Amino acid sequence: MLLNQFLLLAAGLFAIGVYGVLARRNAVLVLMSVELILNAVNINLVAFGAFNGTVTGEVFALFVIAIAAAEVGVGLAMVLLMYRNRKSIDITQVDAMKG
Amino acid sequence: MLSNVLLYAGEVATGPSTTENANWFLRNAWIFPLIPAISFLLILFLGKRMPKKGAEIGIASVGICFLLAIATGVSWIDHRDNYEGAGHGSSEEHSTDEGSHSEEGALTITDTATGAVDPVSLAAEEGEAKEEKHPSVAVQREVTWFQTGGVEFGVGILVDGMAVMMLFVVTLISLLVHIYSTDYVGGDRRYTHYFAFLSLFTASMLLLVLSSSTLQLITAWELVGVCSFALIGHWWEEKPNSDAALKAFLTNRVGDMGLLTGMIILFFTAGQTFNIVEINEKAIAGQISHTALLVASLCLLAAVMSKSGQFVLHTWLPDAMAGPTPVSALIHAATMVVAGIYMVARLYGVFFEGLSIGGSSVNALAVMGAVTLIGGGALAFVQTDIKKVLAYSTVSQLGYMAMALGVGAWTAALFHLFTHAFFKAGLFLGSGSVAHAVHSFDMKKDMGGLRKAMPTTFWTFLICSLALVGIFPLSGFWSKDEILAGTGGRGLFGGTGGNGAYTTMLLMGIIGAAMTAAYMTRCIYLTFFGEFRGHGHPHESGKRITVPLIILSVLAVGSGLLNLPKGLAGIPKSFQLKFEHVVEPVAPYFPPIAHATPSYSLAIVASLVGLLGIAVAYWYYFVKVEAASKEAGRSLTELPDGITSKSALFRAGHTLLVNKYYFDHLYQGVIANGVKGPIARAAYWFNQNVLDRTVDTVGRTSVTAGNLVYRYVDQGLVEGVVNGTGLLSNEAGQELRRMQTGRVQQYAAILFAAATVLAGIFIVIV
Numbered sequence: 001m002l003l004n005q006f007l008l009l010a011a012g013l014f015a016i017g018v019y020g021v022l023a024r025r026n027a028v029l030v031l032m033s034v035e036l037i038l039n040a041v042n043i044n045l046v047a048f049g050a051f052n053g054t055v056t057g058e059v060f061a062l063f064v065i066a067i068a069a070a071e072v073g074v075g076l077a078m079v080l081l082m083y084r085n086r087k088s089i090d091i092t093q094v095d096a097m098k099g
Numbered sequence: 100m101l102s103n104v105l106l107y108a109g110e111v112a113t114g115p116s117t118t119e120n121a122n123w124f125l126r127n128a129w130i131f132p133l134i135p136a137i138s139f140l141l142i143l144f145l146g147k148r149m150p151k152k153g154a155e156i157g158i159a160s161v162g163i164c165f166l167l168a169i170a171t172g173v174s175w176i177d178h179r180d181n182y183e184g185a186g187h188g189s190s191e192e193h194s195t196d197e198g199s200h201s202e203e204g205a206l207t208i209t210d211t212a213t214g215a216v217d218p219v220s221l222a223a224e225e226g227e228a229k230e231e232k233h234p235s236v237a238v239q240r241e242v243t244w245f246q247t248g249g250v251e252f253g254v255g256i257l258v259d260g261m262a263v264m265m266l267f268v269v270t271l272i273s274l275l276v277h278i279y280s281t282d283y284v285g286g287d288r289r290y291t292h293y294f295a296f297l298s299l300f301t302a303s304m305l306l307l308v309l310s311s312s313t314l315q316l317i318t319a320w321e322l323v324g325v326c327s328f329a330l331i332g333h334w335w336e337e338k339p340n341s342d343a344a345l346k347a348f349l350t351n352r353v354g355d356m357g358l359l360t361g362m363i364i365l366f367f368t369a370g371q372t373f374n375i376v377e378i379n380e381k382a383i384a385g386q387i388s389h390t391a392l393l394v395a396s397l398c399l400l401a402a403v404m405s406k407s408g409q410f411v412l413h414t415w416l417p418d419a420m421a422g423p424t425p426v427s428a429l430i431h432a433a434t435m436v437v438a439g440i441y442m443v444a445r446l447y448g449v450f451f452e453g454l455s456i457g458g459s460s461v462n463a464l465a466v467m468g469a470v471t472l473i474g475g476g477a478l479a480f481v482q483t484d485i486k487k488v489l490a491y492s493t494v495s496q497l498g499y500m501a502m503a504l505g506v507g508a509w510t511a512a513l514f515h516l517f518t519h520a521f522f523k524a525g526l527f528l529g530s531g532s533v534a535h536a537v538h539s540f541d542m543k544k545d546m547g548g549l550r551k552a553m554p555t556t557f558w559t560f561l562i563c564s565l566a567l568v569g570i571f572p573l574s575g576f577w578s579k580d581e582i583l584a585g586t587g588g589r590g591l592f593g594g595t596g597g598n599g600a601y602t603t604m605l606l607m608g609i610i611g612a613a614m615t616a617a618y619m620t621r622c623i624y625l626t627f628f629g630e631f632r633g634h635g636h637p638h639e640s641g642k643r644i645t646v647p648l649i650i651l652s653v654l655a656v657g658s659g660l661l662n663l664p665k666g667l668a669g670i671p672k673s674f675q676l677k678f679e680h681v682v683e684p685v686a687p688y689f690p691p692i693a694h695a696t697p698s699y700s701l702a703i704v705a706s707l708v709g710l711l712g713i714a715v716a717y718w719y720y721f722v723k724v725e726a727a728s729k730e731a732g733r734s735l736t737e738l739p740d741g742i743t744s745k746s747a748l749f750r751a752g753h754t755l756l757v758n759k760y761y762f763d764h765l766y767q768g769v770i771a772n773g774v775k776g777p778i779a780r781a782a783y784w785f786n787q788n789v790l791d792r793t794v795d796t797v798g799r800t801s802v803t804a805g806n807l808v809y810r811y812v813d814q815g816l817v818e819g820v821v822n823g824t825g826l827l828s829n830e831a832g833q834e835l836r837r838m839q840t841g842r843v844q845q846y847a848a849i850l851f852a853a854a855t856v857l858a859g860i861f862i863v864i865v
Binding site for chain 2: 018021022023030091092094095096097098099
């Protein structure tokens with residue numbers, strides 16, 4: 001089995017995710033990009049797990065999926081609140097913490 | 100050491116002198132000071148809320164102490180005669196420092212069968228065989244109070260005959276005074292505090308009596324002094340009262356210097372110990388140099404002078420009468436003022452050896468006592484205040500006791516202390532009863548003719564006076580006669596067998612007896628006879644005042660029978676010298692004093708002299724003054740053309756006495772002011788030229804130094820650092836805040852950039 005393809009795929013997904021997080025203004029899309037990053041990591045975990053013939057990678061991946069679900073729950077709630085207050089989900093406008 | 104092995108070295112009996120093996124009352128005598136001490140705290144904190152304002156707590160605690168004192172006395176009498184030392188209890192810790200000072204060359208007598216004691220030849224020089232004496236073994240228990248520099252400072256109890264006797268006297272008089280006070284100071288604004296201090300005083304006095312170490316003795320000594328101060332100044336709103344309190348306190352400080360010095364000398368010369376028994380034993384065994392003992396006892400005499408009102412530090416005692424009368428009876432007649440006498444009696448080994456009492460004819464203690472006895476008695480003649488007559492009488496009687504100790508008549512001194520406590524307390528309480536009725540202490544202005552109005556007070560006062568004068572067979576007769584016999588005036592009036600040839604003391608004692616008789620007759624005439632010179636209608640005091648008077652007068656009559664002299668015709672032997680047997684230690688810590696043989700002729704001479712004193716005063720007051728009063732039509736207190744107006748010599752003497760020998764002038768005018776002036780001037784000069792200049796220079800230097808420091812260190816360095824720090828933080832903050840855009844994506848960008856850089860470094864390094 002070749003590990004490279006999986007790693008390349010994961011790296012690609014990760015890069016897209018990072019791009020999404022840094023460049024998108026829509027908060028929902030930022031959340032989705034975060035999901036991409038997490039899934040890139042999941043691919044890595046499962047690939048290394050299969051490569052080494054253990055289930056550790058899969059178990060970790062399961063944990064990450066669970067945590068990602070919770071994270072999305074919280075994230076979407078925050079987006080909802082943001083929308084209610086500002087009628088907008090443009091993340092660049094949320095800068096109340098400016099120093 | 101087996102306890103029924105008794106060692107005799109020369110005249111001194113050695114062996115275990117103390118034990119812890121005794122019955123409950125003797126072993127736990129520490130409870131005596133504890134009960135009134137607790138009562139003191141209870142009265143102080145709860146007294147005002149009690150129905151009787153705290154008096155009941157005081158009376159209850161002292162009452163318990165009195166009952167315990169009786170039980171302790173009975174236990175001691177049993178212990179004294181029957182204790183044989185059951186082995187284990189008698190190996191004493193205080194004889195560990197090679198205490199076998201007399202084992203070599205000592206004759207060892209063993210009697211295992213009965214434990215009986217062979218006769219001790221105490222009066223070897225008289226060539227007279229003495230009766231056999233069972234040794235008395237004092238009960239001593241000590242705990243370590245504190246420890247410093249490898250020396251343990253013990254505190255504990257030393258119960259023997261004299262302690263038990265004092266326990267009885269202190270608790271009894273204190274109880275009567277407590278009861279009397281509920282009436283006498285009833286309604287006083289500081290009623291509760293008064294009883295609190297009575298309790299504290301009782302506790303301190305009991306602590307003093309039971310002291311097993313000199314350090315403990317000093318502590319208790321100061322405590323009773325404080326109580327005396329507080330109670331003299333009980334009515335401190337009036338200036339003379341607070342002055343009297345201060346005078347008492349300050350005069351006692353003078354003596355306390357001697358006390359401290361003497362005790363320190365004893366501490367070091369006796370091998371770093373405060374234990375009274377040990378000090379005495381070493382002094383008697385000759386392990387302390389004679390010079391050290393002499394110096395120590397002279398220092399301690401200063402303490403006796405101040406505490407027991409001996410010349411020349413007696414001046415505070417008459418002034419102390421400013422306090423409430425029951426206090427005068429308890430503290431300044433019966434108990435506290437005898438603390439000095441008790442201290443000498445406790446450390447008698449030191450005094451006996453230090454002053455060479457045995458076989459001498461004069462010593463400091465005896466002279467001090469004799470001078471006080473005459474000087475105090477003379478002052479009593481010119482007083483118009485009834486309490487001051489009694490105060491000087493107390494001074495004089497304390498002189499008797501000191502003189503008795505000085506001539507080696509130890510038991511006589513303590514016996515006189517014992518009887519004197521009763522009749523003098525009775526006299527003081529009687530004078531208080533009179534003052535309660537006429538609201539004054541002035542015999543000449545406000546008294547006279549009170550015998551009809553106050554019969555109980557009159558009769559008890561008369562009985563106590565007769566006891567004080569020494570009329571047969573009242574208590575004062577026995578104790579005074581014993582003192583006179585104890586001087587052992589080398590055949591004068593048949594006196595034999597004393598410790599030395601103190602003929603001078605004997606003569607002064609007899610003169611003192613005549614004076615006592617005369618001034619007490621004067622006092623009784625002025626108070627109870629003639630016509631009433633005061634205002635209003637005096638009437639007899641209540642039961643709480645008269646009952647203590649009656650009890651004390653009964654004791655004044657009867658207490659003399661406790662120590663009937665040896666060989667008195669018609670008296671069974673078992674009644675003779677009971678007091679001596681119980682109180683006087685027969686132990687290694689007590690010096691081998693010789694006992695004088697009493698003589699009928701001496702007793703008769705002393706009684707006749709006393710009667711002569713009464714007769715002279717009677718003739719003057721009851722005959723001449725009475726007649727002059729009738730002629731003048733009013734109650735006189737002295738003859739209008741008396742001897743002082745005729746003879747210049749008598750006038751001078753009278754003036755001298757009225758001015759109290761000018762002692763107060765000496766202390767106040769000459770010493771205090773004389774010292775005050777030069778010292779004040781010297782202090783002023785010192786202040787101006789040395790202290791001021793030093794302070795000035797220091798001040799100026801400080802200012803200069805301060806300016807320099809301000810300019811360079813503070814402004815330059817400290818300010819710079821502080822400001823610099825602030826400035827730096829501010830600028831750094833201004834720069835860094837630009838990074839805080841509030842945009843999450845920018846933060847994320849920095850995060851990822853940093854992660855990339857770190858990853859790059861990681862790859863390059865690995």
